[in-house]
Amino acid sequence: MTIHQLSVFIENKTGRLVKVLNVLKEAGIQIIASTVSDTVEYGLYRIICDKPTLAYTLLREQGIGVTMNDVFAIQISNTPGQAADMFDLFSRNGINISYMYSFLLQGKGIIVFRTGDTDKTREVISLNKLNFISEENLNQVL
């Protein structure tokens, strides 16, 4: 019900992001979605890619600080109010969203997020038959 996401620790300095991207480039890894959250001093660069385990290994080999976590990815249709309705579901179930971002994959909107209560989130997704993406079908979609 989840997909792998890499989180890379990046200092807010010129050239740090490029270093990470070059590692992925040289291994022919395709980035599907990514986002940087930043504070004044450092940022977390979150990446969804086609070969997360390989990317994780390569980045670590280069001494780059990285973790791999599982996050939820829900596909929604491209009509107004979809995101509002979905998050309203979580909200009513008392689930807090730690962070979220969204991207388009083959014309379909996908929302990636992490919550404070993974088990309860799974339950809500199942009960409401939300259109989730798993690691396997992420690669099929590509």
Add this chain to the structure above:
Amino acid sequence: MDNNSPYLHPQYETLSREEISQLQAERLQQTVKRCYENVPFYQQKFKEMGITPDDIKTAADVRKLPFTTKQDLRDTYPFGMAAVPLRDCVRLHSSSGTTGNPTVILHTQKDLDEWANQVARNLWMVGLRPDDVFQNSSGYGMFTGGLGFQYGAERLGMLTVPAAAGNSLRQIKFMKDFGTTAVHAVPSYVTRLYEVMQEQGVDPRRDTKLRVLAIGAEPHSEEQRQRIEQMMGVKAYNSFGMSEMCGPGVGFECPEQNGLHFWEDYYIVEIVNPETLEPVPDGEIGELVLTTLCREAMPLLRYRTRDLTRVLGHSCPCGRNHVRLDRMRGRSDDMMVLRGVNIFPIQIEKILMTFPELANNYLITLTTDDDNDNMTVEVELAEMFTDDFGRLQKLNKDITRALKDEILLTPRVKLVAKGTLPVSEGKAVRVVDKRKVYQ
């Protein structure tokens, strides 16, 4: 005491260079004899070097004597350096023991009297007289800046307010209500006081009778001094002291403000190359080495202060021929002095190493921002352990708090990615001092 005289102790302050040398020779002989006869540490050193007190005939013979280091004081902790029985001692001061044993400094009643005399001489030199009101906004307790100035200001005959450090609102109220004319504090605290005055709408020129500031115990530049003088509208005089010698009083600026007079009737002053330990020519920067000439309880021979300075001259328009030294230019060891607190990098390292999330590489940077000295500690993360900002920030906070508990100051902690801090060849550079005073 003649209030119109510029000198409190004219018989000592106006000695010629020859007279100073003669006095030093006599006092050095007595000091060496006391060390040799009463301190096993020195007796041993003399034997190793094949010298006896009879080899010391002139002040220049001080160069034949062994050096003493802070480590020697730690190794003989607590009373190994005493030259008198403990029953003859009336005071003990101690430095913090964060890097090993603390150091202990003992005083007889005569030591305290002479210490007060030195401080009184300094305060008189910058124009203070018995009808002045002296507010000592310096830490008390083991920190010698408290009691040292207290006894010295009382010796001079001033009404003395032991306000101690902190509580700026109360300090300002005291200044206004008691008619304070002189304040002693570390320079960064004077700046703080001025900030609070501004917030309260207090103008030191209009609302206080302040006319003299004594500042010391933390490195500061000439520019910082001038800024303090402009803020407060009074002269600020640089004070040098160290607990090993007694405390404040060892050196002080005269109204010329062109270097600190070190009192050569109390100390023999040498400036040596910290590597070769050979004397450096006047004007060249080296390590300050002091030999006490009047201390009874704990005389110290050729004590390596680790402070770097240089000789500016031996004469002065003020009429005193006691050596003038430049403000301290840094340290010959890795000790940092920040806001009057002595800090060694090893203390920082010790704390950082208790966090498994951190790697071994770190960098301490000291800066002056808006007149305040600050410390930034950059440290590399060992492994990325979370994708949660909250946990990174909590780690940051935990490190900051642990460091504060150790060094008593709050540093700015920056987490950086592994492999991003500069690694120098050979010994890692751990401290970068960008403070104005050292530029």
